[in-house]
Structures are given as structure tokens and as C-alpha cells.
Amino acid sequence: MTPNSASLAYTTPGLEQADAERVVALLQERLVAANDLHLTLKHVHWNVVGPHFIAVHEMIDPQVEVVRGFADDLAERIATLGGSPKGTPGAIVEGRSWDEYSIGRATTQEHLGALDVVYQGLITSYRAGIKELEELDPVTQDMFIAQTEQLELFHWFIRAHLEDKGGHLSTEGATSETQAAAQASDG
Numbered sequence: 001m002t003p004n005s006a007s008l009a010y011t012t013p014g015l016e017q018a019d020a021e022r023v024v025a026l027l028q029e030r031l032v033a034a035n036d037l038h039l040t041l042k043h044v045h046w047n048v049v050g051p052h053f054i055a056v057h058e059m060i061d062p063q064v065e066v067v068r069g070f071a072d073d074l075a076e077r078i079a080t081l082g083g084s085p086k087g088t089p090g091a092i093v094e095g096r097s098w099d100e101y102s103i104g105r106a107t108t109q110e111h112l113g114a115l116d117v118v119y120q121g122l123i124t125s126y127r128a129g130i131k132e133l134e135e136l137d138p139v140t141q142d143m144f145i146a147q148t149e150q151l152e153l154f155h156w157f158i159r160a161h162l163e164d165k166g167g168h169l170s171t172e173g174a175t176s177e178t179q180a181a182a183q184a185s186d187g
Contacts, residue, residue: 008082015081015137023137024083026129027074030144031085032095033122034071038064039092040101040118050107052161063154070147077140102177112161113170113184114177119155123148 011020045060075085086095098121103114126148133141162170162184174180 011082012080019136020081020083023133023140024078024081026132027078027081027140028083028086028095030126030129030147031071031074031078031087032092033125034067034074034147035087035092036096036098037118037122038067038071041067041115043101044103044111044115047103047105048108048111049105050109052108056108056112056161059157063157066150066154070150073143073147077143081140103181106181107185109161109170109184110181112158113174113180113182115158116155116162116169116171116184117174117177117180119151119158123151123155126151 008017008020008024011017015023041060041064045057045064048056048060071087075087078085101114101118103111106114126144130141130144130148133144159169164170170184170186171180172183174183
């Protein structure tokens, strides 16, 4: 049985059992993503170098703290609905449908380029969850909406470093972290 397919013994009043199980699965997917993201952001914080080091280094830590808070909120919502949140390292690896962050020690522009791709994937998956939750559970949907707002703000912070005065991103068209990192360092 995967972490997302466990049957619930109970759920919150007014929510059908099958709907609650799907909501818990969506929450678990976001929990995996939030745990992965805050670890990735901390990795970037430790491995970023270059002329804009301090600006990026200090920009990342508040994002780490907010995303850690997201993980806690998601896990508590899972428990509220009668589920059991899975927050172990193994659950992150098992529940992840994306590859591990691929950039090590690198310049600020390379990391920011790679993070642009990371945030694109994360925000896209949150928005898909928001759409699905519309009919299932508006309470959880509100949580996803609030978290998406913050993620989009953080994404803007990242993209502001990748944008030229004409509004074009150096990472435009990049589909992988390594490709985006290379484009950002050339831009």
C-alpha cells in the first residue's frame, strides 16, 4: 500500500470517505513536495557562490522557513481528516515524481535558473490540486490557494534576478534545472 492509498478509519464531518481519501492523497503529495522544497532551498542556501551571494543566500532562508510551515500545515490537515502524514526521508523519495535537485556548488544565477524550473513545476502541481479540490474540499482548497500565493511570490523573487529590462527571462524555454542553470549563467 502506498502512502497515498491508505483507507481512513474516520474523517471530518460532512466529508465523504472517498473524497477524504483523495484529499489526503493530494495533501500527502504536497507534503512530499514541501519537504523536498525546503531541503532543496537549504541546499541552495549552502551552495550558492558568486557576486550576488549574500543577496541570494539571505533571500532563501525566509523561503525555507515558510515552506517548512507549509509542511506542518499540510501534515496537520492530513491528521485532521483521519490520515497519517508521512514525513520521513524515505516517504519523500518514494512519493516524489521528479528527480532530485541536480545543481551542487554553483553561482547565484545558475541556482536561480534551476529554482525557476523547480518553482514552475511546484506551482503547476498546486494549481492542478486547487482545481481538483474545488468539488472535494473547499477547506483544503483554501490552504492550497494560500500556499500557492506565497510560492508565486517566492517565484517572482527568483525570476526578478533572471529578467532583463524588457521582461524576458534568461531561462525561457528551459525544461530542466541544468538547462535553466546554463541559460541563466549565459544571460
